[in-house]
Amino acid sequence: MVKITFVEHDGSQTEVEAEPGLSLMKAATYGNVPGISADCGGNCACGTCRIYVPAQWRHCFAEPKGNEQEMIEFSEDTTDGVRLACQTKVIEAMEGMVLNLPESQHY
Numbered sequence: 001m002v003k004i005t006f007v008e009h010d011g012s013q014t015e016v017e018a019e020p021g022l023s024l025m026k027a028a029t030y031g032n033v034p035g036i037s038a039d040c041g042g043n044c045a046c047g048t049c050r051i052y053v054p055a056q057w058r059h060c061f062a063e064p065k066g067n068e069q070e071m072i073e074f075s076e077d078t079t080d081g082v083r084l085a086c087q088t089k090v091i092e093a094m095e096g097m098v099l100n101l102p103e104s105q106h107y
């Protein structure tokens, strides 16, 4: 299991024990992270699983492209390091990772 901490906009934190291979979105929702809505269930169609990845953890993520990039653009969220949690799988290298969450997933 991989420890990942999600930080809400108000600074409150939820630490989850994530199974490698699971999407970050599922890891967050299984861990009852309040700031992830994931309205489409991981189909890259809602943009409500946005996370902000600090620079020191971006090596664990591919650059957003295709549907992920389109949904990020549709959400008009231009925050540095924005990604969709449903489009990245948990890997062992994420141990100790801290991710930030938007003030609201609905725009």
Ligand code: FES
Binding pocket: 025, 037, 038, 039, 040, 041, 042, 043, 044, 045, 046, 047, 048, 049, 071, 084, 085, 086, 087
């Ligand atoms: S859960 Fe809908 S885009 Fe990620």
